[in-house]
Amino acid sequence: KPRGICGSGLIAIAAELLEAGVIDQRGKFNRALDHPRIRAGEDGWEYVLVWGADTGNGEDIVITEIDLDNLMRAKGAMYAGYQTLLASVGMTFDDLERIILAGNFGAYIDLERAITIGLLPDIDRSRFFYLGNGSLLGCTISLLDHKRFRERDQVRRLLTHMELSENTEFMNHYVAALFLPHTDMSLFPSVAQKLTAGN
Numbered sequence: 295k296p297r298g299i300c301g302s303g304l305i306a307i308a309a310e311l312l313e314a315g316v317i318d319q320r321g322k323f324n325r326a327l328d329h330p331r332i333r334a335g336e337d338g339w340e341y342v343l344v345w346g347a348d349t350g351n352g353e354d355i356v357i358t359e360i361d362l363d364n365l366m367r368a369k370g371a372m373y374a375g376y377q378t379l380l381a382s383v384g385m386t387f388d389d390l391e392r393i394i395l396a397g398n399f400g401a402y403i404d405l406e407r408a409i410t411i412g413l414l415p416d417i418d419r420s421r422f423f424y425l426g427n428g429s430l431l432g433c434t435i436s437l438l439d440h441k442r443f444r445e446r447d448q449v450r451r452l453l454t455h456m457e458l459s460e461n462t463e464f465m466n467h468y469v470a471a472l473f474l475p476h477t478d479m480s481l482f483p484s485v486a487q488k489l490t491a492g493n
Contacts, residue, residue, distance in 0.1 A: 295348060295349055295350035296344050296348075296349055296350060296355055297349060297350040297351055297355075298355060299343070299355065299357065300402075301399075302399075302402040302403050302404065304357070304361065304365055305365070305403060305404065305407050305408055305411060305413065306404055306407045307343065307357055308321075308357075308362060308365055308407075308411050308474065309404075309406075309407035309408075309410035309411050310407075311341065311357075312410060312411065312474050312489070313410065313488060313489065313492055314492070315327075315492060316332070316341065317362065317474070318474075319473045319474045319475075320473060320474075321359060321362035321363055321365075321366050321474060322339070322359060322362075323339045323340075323341060323359060325339070330342075331343075335356060335358060337358050337360055338358055338359050338360060339358065339359045340356040340357065340358040340359070341356060341357050341358075342354050342355070342356050343355045343356060343357060365411070366411075366472055366473070366474065367472065369411055369412055369413040369471070370412075370468050370469075370471035370472045371468060371471075372413060373412055373413065373414075373415075373467070373471040373476070374458075374464050374465075374467035374468035374470075374471050375458055375464065376415070377463075377467045377471075378456070378458060378461055378463050378464040378467055379456065381463060382456060387415040387417050388417070390417075390421065391421065392421050392422070392423050393414070393415070393417075393421055393422050393423070394422075394423050394424075394425050394428070395422060395423070395424050395425065396424075396425040396426065396427070396428030396429075397426075397427060397428060397429075400424045400425060400426070401424065401426060405419060405422055406419075409475070409482070409484070409485065410474075410475060410485050410488070411474050411475055412471060412473070412474060412475025412476045412482060412485075415481070416475070416481060416482040416483060416484050416485055432446070
């Protein structure tokens with residue numbers, strides 16, 4: 295029986311609630327829906343995902359507007375970071391040949407749902423690749439292959455640091471990304487189409 299919500303689950307729930315019209319692009323519940331799962335809770339408005347009778351601890355599993363706000367802040371920062379870093383080298387998402395998703399994040403995330411909430415860019419899905427445990431793979435390769443070890447050292451010397459918190463463009467991108475999926479729906483054409491079809 296379920297006891298809570300994992301990170302990839304939170305992404306999936308937010309995407310489904312958005313597509314179903316249960317929440318709006320600001321992450322607020324549609325209170326016009328007369329449904330017993332939408333209620334005022336201790337921490338504000340919430341949606342009951344699983345009633346307590348069906349959970350492992352006897353408590354309702356809910357997602358709150360606070361949870362959604364925190365998710366939107368995190369995904370907004372990530373998306374703004376992508377945009378700012380790309381712009382700093384004169385690129386956009388269209389210039390990327392592939393986007394590599396690594397670690398548990400890459401292993402368990404539902405690509406369509408991540409795009410629906412604006413966590414990942416709305417580009418050709420064939421450009422996304424799942425790597426698995428990238429840090430372990432990189433360590434193994436660099437330890438077993440001396441040429442790769444030297445290449446790793448060269449790459450390390452080319453790295454630079456960008457302080458995003460002091461970057462005006464980052465802040466502009468961040469504010470724009472604090473909506474589901476974004477304030478600029480032209481960046482998310484497939485999501486805009488889904489949301490329009492659902493209404």
